[in-house]
Amino acid sequence: MATIATLHRMSAAQLADRIRAGARSLAIVDVRDDDHIGGHIKGSLHFASGTLDVMMPTLIRRLEDVETVVFHCALSQQRGPGAALRYLREKKPEGTKPQTVYILDRGFVGWQEVYGEDTQLTENFRKEIWQNY
Structure with a gap:
Protein backbone atom coordinates (compact mmCIF):
# COMPACT_ATOMS: atom_id res chain seq x y z
CA MET A 1 0.00 0.00 0.00
CA ALA A 2 1.25 3.46 -0.90
CA THR A 3 2.38 5.92 1.73
CA ILE A 4 3.41 9.56 1.45
CA ALA A 5 7.05 8.45 1.50
CA THR A 6 6.53 6.05 -1.41
CA LEU A 7 4.60 8.38 -3.71
CA HIS A 8 6.33 9.30 -6.97
CA ARG A 9 7.50 12.89 -7.27
CA MET A 10 7.68 15.04 -10.38
CA SER A 11 9.65 18.28 -10.60
CA ALA A 12 8.18 21.47 -12.01
CA ALA A 13 10.64 21.23 -14.92
CA GLN A 14 9.52 17.68 -15.76
CA LEU A 15 5.87 18.71 -15.68
CA ALA A 16 6.53 21.82 -17.76
CA ASP A 17 8.33 19.69 -20.36
CA ARG A 18 5.36 17.32 -20.56
CA ILE A 19 2.88 20.17 -20.92
CA ARG A 20 4.98 21.88 -23.61
CA ALA A 21 5.30 18.59 -25.47
CA GLY A 22 1.51 18.31 -25.51
CA ALA A 23 1.51 15.18 -23.39
CA ARG A 24 -1.61 13.16 -23.90
CA SER A 25 -3.22 11.30 -21.08
CA LEU A 26 -1.95 13.72 -18.42
CA ALA A 27 -4.09 15.25 -15.67
CA ILE A 28 -2.96 17.82 -13.12
CA VAL A 29 -5.13 17.96 -10.01
CA ASP A 30 -4.90 21.11 -7.91
CA VAL A 31 -6.31 20.51 -4.44
CA ARG A 32 -5.66 23.98 -3.02
CA ASP A 33 -8.59 25.62 -1.27
CA ASP A 34 -8.70 29.42 -0.85
CA ASP A 35 -5.05 29.60 -1.86
CA HIS A 36 -6.10 28.67 -5.42
CA ILE A 37 -6.55 32.36 -6.18
CA GLY A 38 -3.57 33.97 -7.79
CA GLY A 39 -2.94 31.47 -10.54
CA HIS A 40 -2.96 27.85 -11.54
CA ILE A 41 -1.20 25.48 -13.89
CA LYS A 42 -2.78 25.72 -17.32
CA GLY A 43 -5.23 22.90 -17.92
CA SER A 44 -5.26 21.74 -14.31
CA LEU A 45 -8.40 20.46 -12.62
CA HIS A 46 -9.37 22.20 -9.39
CA PHE A 47 -10.77 19.87 -6.74
CA ALA A 48 -10.39 21.76 -3.46
CA SER A 49 -9.25 19.51 -0.62
CA GLY A 50 -12.24 20.64 1.44
CA THR A 51 -14.58 19.09 -1.14
CA LEU A 52 -12.81 15.75 -1.67
CA ASP A 53 -15.21 13.80 0.56
CA VAL A 54 -18.01 14.58 -1.86
CA MET A 55 -16.01 14.93 -5.09
CA MET A 56 -13.68 11.89 -4.96
CA PRO A 57 -16.06 9.60 -6.92
CA THR A 58 -16.32 12.29 -9.62
CA LEU A 59 -12.54 12.70 -9.71
CA ILE A 60 -12.03 8.95 -9.99
CA ARG A 61 -14.49 8.71 -12.90
CA ARG A 62 -12.98 11.72 -14.65
CA LEU A 63 -9.45 10.29 -14.46
CA GLU A 64 -10.20 6.65 -15.21
CA ASP A 65 -8.60 6.73 -18.69
CA VAL A 66 -5.66 9.01 -17.82
CA GLU A 67 -2.20 7.43 -17.68
CA THR A 68 -0.40 10.10 -15.61
CA VAL A 69 -1.97 12.06 -12.76
CA VAL A 70 -0.10 14.80 -10.90
CA PHE A 71 -1.53 16.09 -7.62
CA HIS A 72 -0.44 19.30 -5.94
CA CYS A 73 -1.36 21.88 -3.34
CA ALA A 74 0.62 24.98 -2.33
CA LEU A 75 3.71 23.12 -1.08
CA SER A 76 2.78 19.49 -1.82
CA GLN A 77 3.46 18.53 1.78
CA GLN A 78 -0.03 17.81 3.17
CA ARG A 79 -3.12 18.29 1.01
CA GLY A 80 -1.57 17.18 -2.30
CA GLU A 113 8.76 30.69 -8.80
CA VAL A 114 9.86 29.43 -12.22
CA TYR A 115 6.74 29.38 -14.41
CA GLY A 116 4.32 31.83 -12.80
CA GLU A 117 4.71 34.48 -15.46
CA ASP A 118 4.85 31.99 -18.35
CA THR A 119 1.39 32.32 -19.90
CA GLN A 120 1.86 29.10 -21.87
CA LEU A 121 2.05 27.19 -18.58
CA THR A 122 0.24 29.28 -15.96
CA GLU A 123 -3.15 31.00 -16.05
CA ASN A 124 -4.45 33.94 -14.00
CA PHE A 125 -1.12 34.46 -12.25
CA ARG A 126 -0.98 37.31 -9.74
CA LYS A 127 2.62 37.80 -8.66
CA GLU A 128 1.76 40.00 -5.67
CA ILE A 129 -0.03 37.12 -3.98
CA TRP A 130 3.02 34.84 -4.12
CA GLN A 131 5.82 37.33 -3.37
CA ASN A 132 5.86 36.68 0.38
CA TYR A 133 4.48 33.15 0.48
Missing part, protein backbone atom coordinates in the same frame (compact mmCIF):
# COMPACT_ATOMS: atom_id res chain seq x y z
CA PRO A 81 0.01 13.96 -1.00
CA GLY A 82 -3.05 13.25 1.16
CA ALA A 83 -5.36 13.61 -1.84
CA ALA A 84 -3.11 11.41 -3.97
CA LEU A 85 -3.10 8.68 -1.31
CA ARG A 86 -6.83 8.85 -0.90
CA TYR A 87 -7.30 8.70 -4.68
CA LEU A 88 -5.05 5.63 -4.92
CA ARG A 89 -6.88 3.89 -2.07
CA GLU A 90 -10.38 4.61 -3.35
CA LYS A 91 -10.04 3.98 -7.08
CA LYS A 92 -10.81 0.49 -8.26
CA PRO A 93 -7.85 -1.04 -10.10
CA GLU A 94 -9.90 -3.75 -11.82
CA GLY A 95 -10.53 -3.01 -15.46
CA THR A 96 -8.84 0.39 -15.49
CA LYS A 97 -5.89 1.57 -17.52
CA PRO A 98 -2.50 1.43 -15.82
CA GLN A 99 -1.93 4.75 -14.13
CA THR A 100 1.01 6.48 -12.46
CA VAL A 101 0.24 9.04 -9.76
CA TYR A 102 2.75 11.76 -8.91
CA ILE A 103 3.09 14.63 -6.46
CA LEU A 104 4.37 17.92 -7.88
CA ASP A 105 7.57 18.55 -5.98
CA ARG A 106 7.39 21.87 -4.06
CA GLY A 107 3.76 22.35 -5.17
CA PHE A 108 2.43 25.52 -6.73
CA VAL A 109 4.84 27.64 -4.71
CA GLY A 110 7.79 25.99 -6.47
CA TRP A 111 5.97 26.05 -9.79
CA GLN A 112 5.17 29.77 -9.70
